[in-house]
Amino acid sequence: MRAARVALPTTVEEAVEALTEAPGAQLLAGGTDFCVEVNFGLRRPPAVVALRRVQELRRYEVTPASVVIGAGTTYADMGGTELSAVLPALAAAARTVGSPQIRNSGTLGGNIATASPAGDTLPLLAALDARVTLRGPAGERTLPLGEIVTGVKTTSIAPDEVVVEVVVERRTGPQQFLKVGTRNAMVIAIASAAVVVDLEAHEVRVGLGSVAPVPVRATEAEMHIGDAIDWRATGGPRASAAALARFGELVGQAASPITDHRSTAEYRRHAVQVIARRALERCVVRAA
């Protein structure tokens, strides 16, 4: 049996070199998806490039306009004080991932590169129009998340590219992340929703998970509710019960869920509209 060769780069540049030198090599970040596939015998890469020693991937930076998050940032880091203050919905999503051991290991870059429909950070990144920077032998390129995640567990990331960082614009206003699973913790999402209310732009942004092959925006619902909210109401933005209900329906229409061993399409469509509506209700005042 030929054992996999393991490269242990300490910089992104070395990581890219290692990928170039070993065609078919697999990047290893937290390993929380990859190692499961290895255990199931689904993947046997000839070489592994382990990113744990690449310190530059673990940094994150909060500026007045944006948040830059290194791809090696763990779920535990995302749930920590500093990032949760500026991206509370990302922190909430990170806290729903697995167990503490998984959260100490799994990374944001891994969540993007795995591109599971159930990836817990992806709905918020979609809602915020996150841009993802990749580095390969030819240098860096930056793409919107929607151009990275192209299908169920498929991406446009080239085999010799490394996810370096994610940039999102900061927005002023409440945000929520809600996730439905059959267990009260440590469960893969049956449906999830991230809702961001931008009090300056007067808009609502909605990202949905586990209800389509890729994370989706509920743009119709966003437009409807953006118009329906009274943004200048005293006590904060206000929406009528009818407008909120319609928002839920439109969220449901944005979903294209499947039936599988975890749940049914009918339930997923129902659940995602309920949680999106509830998420928004936590952000606005519900008019009587």
Next chain:
Amino acid sequence: MTANSGTGIAERVTGARRGDRVGDSPARPDGAQKTRGEFAFSSDLWMDGMLWGKTLRSPHVAAKIRSVDTAPALAIPGVRAVVTAADVPGRPTFGLDVPDQPVFASEVIRYHGEPVAAVAADHPEAARAAAAAIFVDYEPLVPVVDPEIALEASPIHPDGNVFRHLVIRHGAPDATGDVVVEGDYEVGMQDQAFLGPESGLAVPAEDGGVDLYIATQWLHVDRDQIAASLGVPAERVRLYLAGVGGAFGGREDVSLQIHLCMLALRTGRPVKMVYARDESFFGHVHRHPARMWYRHHASRDGDLVKVEARIVIDGGAYLSSSNAVISNAACFAPGPYRVPNALVEGYAVRTNNPPCGAMRGFGAVQVCFGHEAQMDKLAAALFMDPVELRLRNALERNDRLVTGQVLRGAVPVREVIRAAASHPLPPPPDPAGPVTARPGGAGATAGPEDVRRGVGFAVSMKNIAYSEGFDDFVTARLRLEAGVDGEAVATVSVATAEVGQGFVTLAAQIVREELGVARVVLAPPSTVDVGSAGSSSASRQTWMSGGALQLACATLRAELVVRAAELWECAATQCLFDDGDVVRAATGERLSVPDLLAPAPLETEHEFHHRPTRALDADGQGDAHLSFMFAAHRAVVDVDPELGLVRVVQIATGQDVGKAINPVQVTGQIEGGVAQGIGLAVMEEIVVTEGHVRNPSFTDYLLPTVLDMPDVLATVIEEPEPGAPYGAKGVGEPPTISSGPAVLAAIRDATGFPVTRAPVRPEDIALTWMRRTS
């Protein structure tokens, strides 16, 4: 005894005496090791020069095998042997009850994951690659996966598709009640989900036999099945118990035992095999899924008049313990209530689904979901309180079961009901509490206004030990000798499998209680130097192995008295055994056990049989069972009906234990059993589609986490059981039986929805909500 989950252990068990005798709660001898991760489980076995085994399993549910080509596997470097059905030296089949299951499939595949071949190689990766390289030419067949269809379909096995059809006729068949309620209920396929996967190490022996180190529930029955298939005398197959990481019934059947021994004998080298988690889901039997129809008749006053039931359990491809499971299901179909008339029909059916067999509470678990939902329905129809209805109809001593058996032992049904009902209810849901404490937990899905609370009640009964005429016995040997320091040492040799239930603790407590000897050694359980102890299942080992040991102690105590009498030259009747000493009544002289052992050690061996039972007759009548355990559970559950998510807040229970020999261990069984019971109620299910197992992993087979586990308030009822050692009944199964049905009752109470299936899925609740609100 009252115990609240969530804080320390020994401190919170009121009445758990410190000490090391019967009724005390000494710590488990293996507890610290297990807590620190130092305990050697069967997957930790190692021997220099050993090979690694790997099983090839069928990807098909039903198929003909046209041919098997092992040459590509043997061509892989490091591969030492490949064995298939053609290589089984002896009996080609095995089985706990009837050997109807092939060691390897030869011509026909009858379930997804059925073993076809096994490989031994120098390295686990080589073994894995070799198994994948074996070429099997399958011709897929249309599987029979619906038990109702299987009843009528052409046989998928030479033994036919009906394992057992059982009818219980009791009282007047045409009796009717003033009030009649009817319902259909369904229970899904639960898995034992023990954390230590199947694993073992087989070592070829010079006598042509094999030594097998194995995690199992019953060493001797494994041995007999292995020897038959190897075609060697049983005494040349020696089994030694390796560290068992949980069992719950899933280790009663043979899994990798025969494969391992065949590979060891073929290669002449030690072979180790460890199932990965996904393979474990294919490697052992599961809890039988059940479909049940019930019709209850009662008088206007609320007295049960008749219970009619039809129960169909899906046994999957091979028999395993299906006959005993359907017997229990039929016998306990009415629950722990006085039922003058009954007609119960039970079917255990063969299908192309995964084989089902023993799991904690078998038979009783499935029907409890039915009879308890029916009792609630009846209470509603009678405008009666559900607890009152249960108290009114509760079985008492000298009542008859629907099998005609008269209950001669302790029957504290009312006591367990009252105990469960009298625990304090939890405070109402706190609107200001953390969102993670609501249904949906970490997903933060529910606001305070989304939550409805419900309370549900359920009561259950189950038999202890083996039933229906099975000769159930334990062999135990006890040796007493003076140690090098002059202290007495008691050595217990009994083949009782410690699967986590705590017999290792009880055995020492019993010897200390009986003989006052502090130093008790348990010889490693094996088939080598002692007879069978039977299975560590059916809540039987406290009674059976405990009983054998108690008898052995009594014999040696009598011999110690005789020795003393000889020394004093008096009659043995003039001497008394008093806490480790023999006392001469007339003079008060004392001789200690070490004094009496100085001339020579003492040794005795006992075979302890329980009272004989009888098979059920053609009308399902007969004294089929030894004894019964009863339990009641009250569940408090918060439900988010719009999303169909559930959080179990509290389980309060009363359990009939006869005598708590070790109260802390009893509490552990109750809390663990409740976790397994609520797991079946709200999340645990092997999803099988057209015979294919869809979720063989802990990613998708969901077990309760700490956020799913409720507070547990437990009261044990200690009414001694005649004939049982110290009056102790078993305690392992009852917590798993009625806790789940109580949870479903609470969900019905919270939502007003029918909820007739376990586990209840979010969509079962939410889509009902959607239909009712739109």
